[in-house]
Amino acid sequence: xxxxxxxxxxxxxxxxxxxxxxxxxxxxxxxxxxxxxxxxxxxxxxxxxxxxxxxxxxxxxxxxxxxxxxxxxxxxxxxxxxxxxxxxxxxxxxxxxxxxxxxxxxxxxxxxxxxxxxxxxxxxxxxxxxxxxxxxxxxxxxxxxxxxxxxxxxxxxxxxxxxxxxxxxxxxxxxxxxxxxxxxxxxxxxxxxxxxxxxxxxxxxxxxxxxxxxxxxxxxxxxxxxxxxxxxxxxxxxxxxxxxxxxxxxxxxxxxxxx
Amino acid sequence: xxxxxxxxxxxxxxxxxxxxxxxxxxxxxxxxxxxxxxxxxxxxxxxxxxxxxxxxxxxxxxxxxxxxxxxxxxxxxxxxxxxxxxxxxxxxxxxxxxxxxxxxxxxxxxxxxxxxxxxxxxxxxxxxxxxxxxxxxxxxxxxxxxxxxxxxxxxxxxxxxxxxxxxxxxxxxxxxxxxxxxxxxxxxxxxxxxxxxxxxxxxxxxxxxxxxxxxxxxxxxxxxxxxxxxxxxxxxxxxxxxxxxxxxxxxxxxxxxxxxxxxxxxxxxxxxxxxxxxxxxxxxxxxxxxxxxxxxxxxxxxxxxxxxxxxxxxxxxxxxxxxxxxxxxxxxxxxxxxxxxxxxxxxxxxxxxxxxxxxxxxxxxxxxxxxxxxxxxxxxxxxxxxxxxxxxxxxxxxxxxxxxxxxxxxxxxxxxxxxxxxxxxxxxxxxxxxxxxxxxxxxxxxxxxxxxxxxxxxxxxxxxxxxxxxxxxxxxxxxxxxxxxxxxxxxxxxxxxxxxxxxxxxxxxxxxxxxxxx
Numbered sequence: 001x002x003x004x005x006x007x008x009x010x011x012x013x014x015x016x017x018x019x020x021x022x023x024x025x026x027x028x029x030x031x032x033x034x035x036x037x038x039x040x041x042x043x044x045x046x047x048x049x050x051x052x053x054x055x056x057x058x059x060x061x062x063x064x065x066x067x068x069x070x071x072x073x074x075x076x077x078x079x080x081x082x083x084x085x086x087x088x089x090x091x092x093x094x095x096x097x098x099x100x101x102x103x104x105x106x107x108x109x110x111x112x113x114x115x116x117x118x119x120x121x122x123x124x125x126x127x128x129x130x131x132x133x134x135x136x137x138x139x140x141x142x143x144x145x146x147x148x149x150x151x152x153x154x155x156x157x158x159x160x161x162x163x164x165x166x167x168x169x170x171x172x173x174x175x176x177x178x179x180x181x182x183x184x185x186x187x188x189x190x191x192x193x194x195x196x197x198x199x200x201x202x203x204x205x206x207x208x209x210x211x212x213x214x215x216x217x218x219x220x221x222x223x224x225x226x227x228x229x230x231x232x233x234x235x236x237x238x239x240x241x242x243x244x245x246x247x248x249x250x251x252x253x254x255x256x257x258x259x
Numbered sequence: 260x261x262x263x264x265x266x267x268x269x270x271x272x273x274x275x276x277x278x279x280x281x282x283x284x285x286x287x288x289x290x291x292x293x294x295x296x297x298x299x300x301x302x303x304x305x306x307x308x309x310x311x312x313x314x315x316x317x318x319x320x321x322x323x324x325x326x327x328x329x330x331x332x333x334x335x336x337x338x339x340x341x342x343x344x345x346x347x348x349x350x351x352x353x354x355x356x357x358x359x360x361x362x363x364x365x366x367x368x369x370x371x372x373x374x375x376x377x378x379x380x381x382x383x384x385x386x387x388x389x390x391x392x393x394x395x396x397x398x399x400x401x402x403x404x405x406x407x408x409x410x411x412x413x414x415x416x417x418x419x420x421x422x423x424x425x426x427x428x429x430x431x432x433x434x435x436x437x438x439x440x441x442x443x444x445x446x447x448x449x450x451x452x453x454x455x456x457x458x459x460x461x462x463x464x465x466x467x468x469x470x471x472x473x474x475x476x477x478x479x480x481x482x483x484x485x486x487x488x489x490x491x492x493x494x495x496x497x498x499x500x501x502x503x504x505x506x507x508x509x510x511x512x513x514x515x516x517x518x519x520x521x522x523x524x525x526x527x528x529x530x531x532x533x534x535x536x537x538x539x540x541x542x543x544x545x546x547x548x549x550x551x552x553x554x555x556x557x558x559x560x561x562x563x564x565x566x567x568x569x570x571x572x573x574x575x576x577x578x579x580x581x582x583x584x585x586x587x588x589x590x591x592x593x594x595x596x597x598x599x600x601x602x603x604x605x606x607x608x609x610x611x612x613x614x615x616x617x618x619x620x621x622x623x624x625x626x627x628x629x630x631x632x633x634x635x636x637x638x639x640x641x642x643x644x645x646x647x648x649x650x651x652x653x654x655x656x657x658x659x660x661x662x663x664x665x666x667x668x669x670x671x672x673x674x675x676x677x678x679x680x681x682x683x684x685x686x687x688x689x690x691x692x693x694x695x696x697x698x699x700x701x702x703x704x705x706x707x708x709x710x711x712x713x714x715x716x717x718x719x720x721x722x723x724x725x726x727x728x729x730x731x732x733x734x735x736x737x738x739x740x741x742x743x744x745x746x747x748x749x750x751x752x753x754x755x756x757x758x759x760x761x762x763x764x765x766x767x768x769x770x771x772x773x774x775x776x777x
Contacts, residue, residue: 114526121526125519132397135464137522145401177405181397 001064002028002164002196003049008058010044010220018044019055020220028163031190031197033207035224035236036217037247042200045217046166049198050079062164077104080157082186084169086149090142094133094152097141098124101159127155130192131185147178151185158189165190167199171206179203183210204236204247216240270301274322276313277306277385277420286499287326290489293496297488298481310387317342323477324485326501328389328469344470345486346508348500350441355521356468356514359440360390360398362461363428370435373402373461380414382424382436391421394463395437422446429456437463445503467518469501470511486510567748574756575749582738582757589734590761592652592727593720596659600720601713603664604629608671615675615697625668633665637723641732655724655732663716674708675701710776714769721765725758 003026010019018041026032036042047053049060051072060067062075080101088097102120103111110116116124128134131151136144141152150170157165167186171179187210190197201207207214207228214231216224216239224231224239240247273291291302305322307313316322318341325342347356364370370379376399383406384391396406404411416433418424421442427433429452440462446452471489473482492498493507500508576582607625609615616622637658644654682700691699728736735754742750 116526118523121523122516122519125522129519132464134519134522138524147401175403177400177403181400 001025002030002062003198004061004064005045005049006059006061008045008048008055008060010041010048010053010055018220019048019058022058022217022220022222024215024222024225026164026196026198028196029190029194031187031210031212032199032215033211033213033228034198034200034215034217035202035204035207035247036200037202040217041220042217043168044220046168046198046200049164050076050081050166077160078162079164079166080160080162082150082153082157082165082167082170084172086146086153086173088141088149088152088156091140093138094128094141094144094155095121095124095137097152098127098155098159101156105160124155124159127159128152130158130189131155145178146174147182150174150178150182154182154185154189158193158195161193163196165195165197167197169200169202172202179206186210202247204233208233208236268300268323270303271298271324272303272305272316272322273324273326274313274316275304275306275326276310276328276387277308285326285501286503288499289496290492290498290500293492294485294488298484309385311385314387317472317474320474324471324473326469326471328387328501341475342472343475344472344511345482346489347468347470347511347514348498348505348508349468349514351504351506353506355465355518356509356511357465357518358390358468359466360394360437360463361440361443361459362395362398362435362437363425363443363457363459364435365428365431366456366458368434368458370460373398374404375460376435377404377411378413379434380416380432381412382416382418382427382433384418384421384424384437388421389466389469390439390463391418391424391437394466398437398461398463425452425457435460441501465518467511467515471500471508570748571752573749574753575747576753578750579753582735582754585728585735585738586757586761588652589724589728589736590721590765592655592732592734593659593717593724595652595656596724597663597713597717597720599656599660600663600667600716603660604667604671607664608668609675609697611668612672612675614678614680615701629665629668629672631665632661633669635662637662637727638730641727642730645731650731650733652733655727655734658727658732659720659724663720667712667716670712671705671709674705674712678704707776711773714773718762718765718769721762 003024005022005024008019008022011017020041022041022045024045034042034045044053048055049067051067051069062071062078065071065074067075089100092100096114099116099120102116102123106116106120125134125137128137131154133148133151133155136148136152141149144152153170165186170186171182174182183206186197186199189195199211208231211228213227214224214236215222216236218240224236236247271294273287275285275287277285285306287304291304294302302324305316307316310328313322313325313327317325317327320341327342349356350358362373362376370376383395386392392406399406399411409415414433416427418427418436421438424433424436424438425443425446428436447454473485489508490510493505498505498508607628610617610621611625611629613622616625640662641654641658644657648654678701682704683696686696686700724734725736725739728734728738729740731737735758739751739754742748742754
């Protein structure tokens with residue numbers, strides 16, 4: 001088991017109970033979608049995996065090792081993260097943005113001068129090629145379209161060859177058509193380099209199209225956990241009845257289709 | 260899958276996916292006969308009707324060698340591929356095994372950019388075609404056109420290969436077609452088409468050339484033999500392949516690395532390096548020209564400095580009350596001067612902001628005013644004013660006010676020019692007048708920098724006001740001047756300490772205000 005989460009709880013200072021006892025295990029190579037509306041706790045769940053949020057109870061095990069402040073740096077070397085708003089450094093080129101993914105293993109003096117080794121740059125260019133942006137390597141990212149920015153975000157997340165990719169609503173800021181191509185890219189890269197992907201989404205149809213498994217979250221609790229092939233929209237709709245939803249079911253909301 | 264040992268093959272089959280419609284565009288004849296001779300068993304060519312057929316032949320082992328087009332190969336790779344790439348052709352006259360997908364239209368077409376192809380008729384290749392379908396799909400997606408959505412086009416014409424797509428465009432049966440640069444260049448070279456007949460409206464990034472593949476589970480000796488024969492073939496025969504004559508075949512892994520390396524650039528461009536060098540040279544020349552000599556500064560001057568400082572100690576605070584009175588006058592001059600500067604610079608600042616100024620002449624006049632008053636030091640201005648209106652605080656106030664007006668107006672104009680104009684447009688679209696737009700979208704955005712700049716100018720004016728007294732414009736500067744003249748160095752040091760403490764207090768005060776307001 002790559003990841004084992006047991007009894008995870010988190011209440012924020014303002015009293016928001018984001019997670020109320022979450023158990024979840026993820027196998028190596030799985031593409032898991034965590035489905036939930038905003039406020040369901042899915043972002044907190046994702047962030048407690050790589051220690052951006054400190055849970056008050058419960059534990060996260062990565063490769064059978066409990067995550068603590070001592071083991072966290074090791075885990076972070078093994079995880080990449082993709083964000084809803086891309087979180088790129090706008091004034092830097094795509095290549096330099098991707099290279100920031102290697103800062104933890106770079107010589108700190110050299111990287112202060114923006115100097116990277118030839119191997120690191122080739123690695124970054126390969127990642128850009130993988131996301132189809134080799135031609136934009138020296139373009140400033142603020143000159144790129146939303147979809148292209150997210151591709152740079154993905155390239156940055158995969159450059160250190162992570163085992164686990166955490167994607168927090170990677171397509172929420174993109175139009176449905178581009179969303180489809182980003183999800184396809186995440187999936188293909190996952191297959192190609194044997195990456196485990198945990199992806200937060202609120203669009204049911206996208207979740208159904210691209211995931212191996214769907215974990216439904218509502219009010220900080222898991223209400224659904226099943227292989228995607230056993231699920232359909234009707235079933236998910238039924239599960240979420242009475243949970244107040246906020247999920248997007250309608251095809252019209254998200255027209256993305258797989259290739 | 261059939262056995263992979265050479266003993267069990269009495270012939271090898273090479274499955275070729277379609278590229279163009281004449282065999283010259285996709286010619287493996289010489290290569291296969293060369294292989295037949297060297298290996299000692301026939302190597303037969305099988306031209307397939309589409310990519311799918313070629314893939315199937317390789318998947319079930321009917322064919323052992325193949326050419327699939329780059330995309331079809333990727334397809335196989337992702338699904339735990341039964342084949343591996345072993346060679347890729349470098350076209351004649353090129354150094355790299357790459358090509359592009361180009362969107363072409365008739366020369367008389369009104370299509371100018373990729374966005375224009377929406378609702379037009381388009382010719383598309385097989386969905387497994389790289390440059391005829393997959394790459395164009397991605398390129399179109401970038402401009403918001405979904406190839407899979409039939410509503411994006413007036414009609415989609417499915418063509419068998421690139422040559423047919425090119426002909427369809429030139430004959431006018433379709434408006435636009437994405438085609439492989441290899442076929443396009445070949446047809447131009449053959450004079451089948453004329454460059455005047457069509458226009459290229461868009462081209463894709465480089466696409467890696469389609470590799471030759473063989474079955475992964477072929478016996479390794481045989482694989483090694485085929486690979487080394489193909490990579491060496493150009494030394495013995497004229498090699499050809501997709502796109503006609505080839506210069507040579509190269510190892511795809513090596514050529515891919517070379518391709519990636521071709522994108523390497525130094526992190527520091529020559530421009531940056533020249534800039535840094537120019538900076539060093541200019542400052543060295545300045546230092547030489549000004550005869551800056553640090554060693555001299557450290558020897559003689561240091562001794563004189565010590566002497567002067569020694570005479571200043573201890574400070575003489577005997578007339579403390581009088582000093583504080585003069586200091587207060589200085590602060591008052593500065594405050595009044597700053598108020599004058601702010602009042603004057605609000606209108607001038609607005610008019611010298613490019614995005615607010617009603618027209619260019621007014622903008623230019625306002626800019627000239629700000630530059631003019633910045634250019635005259637307040638010292639000079641105060642000297643002239645002292646002559647005109649006599650000793651006292653007034654010349655100081657006016658000199659400070661006008662001089663710093665030049666600065667403030669420039670600062671205001673700059674922050675106004677950098678405001679986000681989207682809210683401006685929104686308020687404008689609601690029907691607000693120009694001044695209402697300024698009041699509701701520009702002012703709130705520039706308030707923080709407005710306050711910050713004013714506090715800076717106040718701070719600066721207090722420091723400058725102390726000096727203005729020297730020319731007779733009132734305040735503590737006058738005291739400083741007269742003490743100096745009388746060689747009362749202990750008094751001079753007392754005045755300096757008073758000025759320092761005042762500025763220190765003002766600085767604390769302004770950072771407090773800043774933290775509360777900004």
